Amino acid sequence: MKLTGNLKKQVEKAESKQEKKSLIENAGMLLSDDELENVAGGKSNLCKSYEIYCAGVVASNGKVIRPGCDFKEEHPSYESAIQKKNKIYKNLCPNCITMCIKHPLSLREL
Secondary structure, three states, rough: OOOHHHHHHHHHHHHOOHHHHHHHHOOOOOOOHHHHHHHHHOOOOOOOEEEEOOOOEEOOOOEEEEEEOOEEEEEEEEEEEHHHHHHHHEEEEEHHHHOOOOOOEEEEEE
């Protein structure tokens, strides 16, 4: 959900979370706390950047069997990162694959 117009301006000027919530409720909308944070200037997944990186080989117990290379690629959104990781790179590190090593790629929030 995205606020627009006068309501957006009023919510941006409000000082407390409760005041913002009250303004939105008075406009006829009910939001969860997470939704309120997203529309009222809090954190949103849409503003986070993500990094694709070479994960190497890790055992199920978390022990690194073979470390990954230094491949890292930053993306402005989760959607762009996951699309490149899955569709372009097919979940394999592009650096390692040229050396006939199939290290998986992983994704992390920056």
